[in-house]
Amino acid sequence: MGQYAPVWDHRASVKVTKDMSGTNQVTLRNPQGASVKVSLHGGQVTSWRNDRGEELLFSSSKAISKSLKSTRGGISVFFPQYGNGGSVEQHGFARNKIWTIEDNPPSLKSFDTQGKSFIDLLLKPSEDDLKFWPHAFEFRLRVSLASDGSLSLTSRIRNINGKPFKFSFAYQTYFSVSNISEVRLEGLETLDYRDNLCQKELFTEQGDAITFEAEMDRVYHLSPNCIAVLDHEKKRTYLIKKEGLPDIVLWNPWQKKSKAMVDLGDEEYKKMLCVDGAAIEKPITLKPGKEWTGRVELVMVPSTHWNDDL
Numbered sequence: 373m374g375q376y377a378p379v380w381d382h383r384a385s386v387k388v389t390k391d392m393s394g395t396n397q398v399t400l401r402n403p404q405g406a407s408v409k410v411s412l413h414g415g416q417v418t419s420w421r422n423d424r425g426e427e428l429l430f431s432s433s434k435a436i437s438k439s440l441k442s443t444r445g446g447i448s449v450f451f452p453q454y455g456n457g458g459s460v461e462q463h464g465f466a467r468n469k470i471w472t473i474e475d476n477p478p479s480l481k482s483f484d485t486q487g488k489s490f491i492d493l494l495l496k497p498s499e500d501d502l503k504f505w506p507h508a509f510e511f512r513l514r515v516s517l518a519s520d521g522s523l524s525l526t527s528r529i530r531n532i533n534g535k536p537f538k539f540s541f542a543y544q545t546y547f548s549v550s551n552i553s554e555v556r557l558e559g560l561e562t563l564d565y566r567d568n569l570c571q572k573e574l575f576t577e578q579g580d581a582i583t584f585e586a587e588m589d590r591v592y593h594l595s596p597n598c599i600a601v602l603d604h605e606k607k608r609t610y611l612i613k614k615e616g617l618p619d620i621v622l623w624n625p626w627q628k629k630s631k632a633m634v635d636l637g638d639e640e641y642k643k644m645l646c647v648d649g650a651a652i653e654k655p656i657t658l659k660p661g662k663e664w665t666g667r668v669e670l671v672m673v674p675s676t677h678w679n680d681d682l
């Protein structure tokens with residue numbers, strides 16, 4: 373079961389309940405009143421609230437809770453494949469599987485438990501998964517809420533196969549924004565990106581900051597380990613700090629009149645921005661017995677102060 377530092381933290385808690393579809397979900401709380409919800413369906417973070425109870429992640433109103441697929445919104449884990457170019461379903465099977473809670477996971481080096489409420493989840497391949505992707509693995513996901521309200525996800529993927537395997541990976545985060553047209557993103561200036569809407573053609577980012585005026589689906593390579601999403605109207609700045617994840621994907625479907633997304637309300641594209649910390653361009657090769665770690669930390673800071681934190 374999840375843990376928290378006993379000395380300081382009598383109010384931080386980890387609670388397991390059932391969601392509307394009957395799947396177990398875990399709620400993490402910190403003493404200041406911030407909270408995080410994680411579903412065992414996909415290990416998906418479905419909610420992240422600050423100490424004022426304000427939701428920081430977008431969730432579609434058309435989320436189909438009984439579907440076998442993960443719901444649109446929150447934070448999803450993509451493994452063992454990003455996109456649809458391989459042998460398994462789009463963005464891999466991990467987001468559509470039921471994970472288990474791991475009571476005594478192997479210790480996580482350099483993880484300071486002080487002031488944190490956290491839970492460890494585990495995914496192992498089923499016989500069926502092995503038919504499509506014949507590589508035995510253990511995937512450990514630690515979701516952690518710190519006393520300052522920041523949320524971190526650490527993935528540890530171990531090859532327990534006799535042979536090396538390759539995979540790609542992403543944390544897909546749907547931030548809740550006031551209006552996508554008013555948001556800007558800083559930290560990707562001058563980087564090369566592949567545009568998925570232009571046959572993956574390579575471009576170089578020219579602007580001072582990225583703004584959103586139309587559909588976007590881009591993969592930025594070798595991005596810095598901290599980028600910022602500024603939403604002045606909501607007076608929120610999200611910092612995305614990452615380790616082991618060289619790429620960033622920016623995605624917003626905009627309003628698709630011809631091909632509406634069935635699990636997204638008509639105007640809801642305005643309220644979301646998807647930023648994925650990812651390892652896509654060069655899939656990771658994992659040798660037998662080895663473990664890979666990829667981490668993302670999300671921080672919400674007052675809009676005018678984000679630069680100090682970089």
Ligand SMILES: O=P(O)(O)OC[C@H]1O[C@@H](O)[C@H](O)[C@@H](O)[C@@H]1O
Binds near residue numbers: 462544648
């Ligand atoms: O609908 P899905 O499978 O959740 O994918 C949503 C989007 O995810 C993004 O990461 C991709 O870059 C997009 O191409 C894709 O459309």
